[in-house]
Amino acid sequence: MRTIKWIFLGALLGVAALPYLLFQQQELPAGTSLRSPDFEYSEARLLIDRTVWDREREQVVRSHQIFDTILQEIESAETFVIADFFLWNPWRGAVEPSGELRPLAEELAEALLRKRIQSPDLPILVITDPINRIYGELGADYYARLAGAGIPVVFTDLSQMPDSNRVYAPQAWFWSQYLPTGKLGGLRVVPNPFDGAGEKLTLAQLGRMLYFKANHRKVLVTGREGSAPRVVIGSLNPADGSANHSNLGAVVEGAVAIYAAHSELAVAEWSAMDPQQVQGEGSQFVARSIEKIRQSIPRVDSLPRAREGAPRVAWRSEGAIQAELLAQLNAANADTRVDAAVFYFSDRSIVKAFTQAIQRGAQVRLLLDANRDAFGREKNGIPNREVAAELMALSGEGAIEVRWAATHGEQYHAKVLRVVGDQQDVLCLGSANWTRRNLENLNLEANLLFQDAMEMGAAFDAYFEALWTNADGYEESLPYEDWAEEGWSLRWKTWLYRFQEWSGASTF
Incomplete structure (x- = not known):
């Protein structure tokens, strides 16, 4: 009898998944899965975030080249700033509160807010993953402060990307069509896995989390008067719980930064089509910033290709x-x-x-x-x-x-x-x-x-x-x-x- 029950359950789940598997939209949105031409560059540097244990002095030795460069690039920006980071939050997980974790999240937010005060008309665009508000409204207060200062914050619309969880996503999609989720989904009964002292999560938030989808990029693009834009790309997340991680990245000045900017603007554009993905004044708020940045950079098809043999x-x-x-x-x-x-x-x-x-x-x-x-x-x-x-x-x-x-x-x-x-x-x-x-x-x-x-x-x-x-x-x-x-x-x-x-x- 037990075997029959499991067979029945497996058949039921298979039937539930069939419409999803047949009709799920697989087309990738603009700005993704891109392979650019080769570009020359005027400057490039390897950036290293390094955490090691010094046995003789019995202390941790840290280097934050990537993050310090990000702060410097924001300070030096003259025509635009685009910041797209996966984890950007003050949560420490189960790490004991101490002074050993640099507050990366707040430092990055403060750098952008200072830039807004120094350059009131400079277009600044922030893109991040919805995990940073736990797929609801539990984000750090600096997101509201950024939006209030005229910096649009776009939480990536992950529904535009294919689902990676082959076990969970079909069932979640199927049962969401038939089960009432209003009051049930709003129940706050799930312990917060990111912030032990934080508010409990709703069942709806848990349901979103189990898709295991992410905008995992870590990109900063900045523009300057009279020279090419610069891009910082690496493995750093500006999250407090990640402050001691060892990371590698690079900063590059040249046409590749313009290409990166166009990719990031496309992601912001299709994400902001849903006003719920925007912190601030809504989709038009984002569209104005996107348009100002696009007007300040060349089109992708006009970018010069690298010469043969050049780095x-x-x-x-x-x-x-x-x-x-x-x-x-x-x-x-x-x-x-x-x-x-x-x-x-x-x-x-x-x-x-x-x-x-x-x-x-x-x-x-x-x-x-x-x-x-x-x-x-x-x-x-x-x-x-x-x-x-x-x-x-x-x-x-x-x-x-x-x-x-x-x-x-x-x-x-x-x-x-x-x-x-x-x-x-x-x-x-x-x-x-x-x-x-x-x-x-x-x-x-x-x-x-x-x-x-x-x-x-x-x-x-x-x-x-x-x-x-x-x-x-x-x-x-x-x-x-x-x-x-x-x-x-x-x-x-x-x-x-x-x-x-x-x-x-x-x-x-």
């Missing part, structure tokens, strides 16, 4: 990032060195590409987060330890080494691929973790691809080598054996990771 940079977003990573890895051979620094690595196509590159003789080094910490909570190592074990099993077939970032409660949050060979001199970095959600047109993501960029590549090489060898006198990386997964633990976690990766029923 160049290109914009890659969403699925175009995956395509680029695969193209570079598929070109790797016995004369190629591949270094990667990654927070989450689970995408099966990227795993396969690494496997084949190793078998062709490429020299591969992976510096991975051990996936053990998340805002004061302990994690189980999925997915990085399972993928690392899979690739390390190839060590007899080729050159593959894995080390773990030596974290102390924070996360090693970089997302970088470096490939150097006879025909390759590539550095690809930005917001995108190497997961299905991040790389298959499900999240909003933004990366920069540098080619023949000797100074940028050399800067990353020096950084990576220092971490890999602990050359700066700090313990910044650990041997593979320290967090290697094996035995039954490896088997069941591999099954779980593969299901989570396929289904989207996870946070990575």
